[in-house]
Amino acid sequence: MIKSIFRAFLKIPVFIRFIGFYIKEVIKANLVVAHDILTPKHHMKPGVIAIPLDAKTDMELLSLNNLITMTPGTLSLDVSTDRKVIYIHAMYVEDPAKLRLQIKKGLESKIMELYR
Numbered sequence: 001m002i003k004s005i006f007r008a009f010l011k012i013p014v015f016i017r018f019i020g021f022y023i024k025e026v027i028k029a030n031l032v033v034a035h036d037i038l039t040p041k042h043h044m045k046p047g048v049i050a051i052p053l054d055a056k057t058d059m060e061l062l063s064l065n066n067l068i069t070m071t072p073g074t075l076s077l078d079v080s081t082d083r084k085v086i087y088i089h090a091m092y093v094e095d096p097a098k099l100r101l102q103i104k105k106g107l108e109s110k111i112m113e114l115y116r
Contacts, residue, residue, distance in 0.1 A: 051103055053079070
């Protein structure tokens with residue numbers, strides 16, 4: 001029990017960095033969507049992309065799905081039955097590889113750092 005309390009205590013800085021990261025991402029996404037709504041020309045290039053997953057546990061997958069859905073302009077659609085791929089609808093898919101990398105290196109890696 002002491003070990004788990006100590007481990008949780010060590011995760012506090014990781015959690016604070018994660019909250020800061022996610023708030024920044026939500027603000028950026030809000031600005032992009034608001035700009036698109038307020039300007040006469042729409043810049044949307046919607047698409048569905050598949051992203052291979054490194055997250056394995058139920059909590060990691062649940063957190064990733066929920067945070068993607070709560071970020072403006074993105075929606076988590078499904079996770080494959082083998083739990084190795086997540087399907088996402090995004091309003092702005094200029095470059096699918098760049099969006100995949102942004103989610104893998106950003107949100108997914110930060111979630112895994114938080115839970116592992």
